[in-house]
Amino acid sequence: QVQLVESGGGVVQPGMSLRLSCAASGFTFSSYGMHWVRQAPGKGLEWVAVISYDGTNNYYGDSVKGRFTISRDISKNTLYLQMNSLRPEDTAMYYCARGKVDTALITSFDNWGQGTLVTVSS
């Protein structure tokens, strides 16, 4: 079955960097677009970024553009989110999610990880 396991969250100071990982299994990782979605404590869902199945295309939400970078390593079946210049408003649970339509970039999400919590605080 599809499994997505995030890691790398923690407490960091404003301005610092953090890299999240999402280990994928149970499906052909190289065939699906992959996304990061975040949820601030007690708040709604915010889409963060997407990377295409082959890693050649990506899009970002306006609030993270220029600070976050999404990438993937097909050989390790792993998705990454490099987060730089972190701000207190980046505090959230970060979920990785699989795009439902395999080759599509902008799609719904049919599988989600359990999330990893990022707290940005001094």
Add this chain to the structure above:
Amino acid sequence: DIVMTQSPDSLAVSLGERATFNCKSSQSVLYSPNNKNYLAWYQQKPGQPPKLLIYWSSTRESGVPDRFSGSGSGTDFTLTISSLQAEDVAVYYCQQYYSAPITFGQGTRLEIK
């Protein structure tokens, strides 16, 4: 950006009764060449990630009970639970995937009356 607005913010329904959630997009999410609405619904229970219920506005995801149904087109959409069960208590989100950035509604919290 397409703004998604859900109503109401919260909903209290008796067990066995119908629950109706509304979602409105700031512009049409209907793609005319394939006549598909790029609209999905998710259920999120406390402490869990969201779960896909409905995509293409009315297609039920595999394994989702048939008491869940989606309808609507263009800019106005509805998620209906035909007979509320206790395990349906959750927050429900709509999402558009017509264009980037992908956007979600603010969510509707469902409680038992």
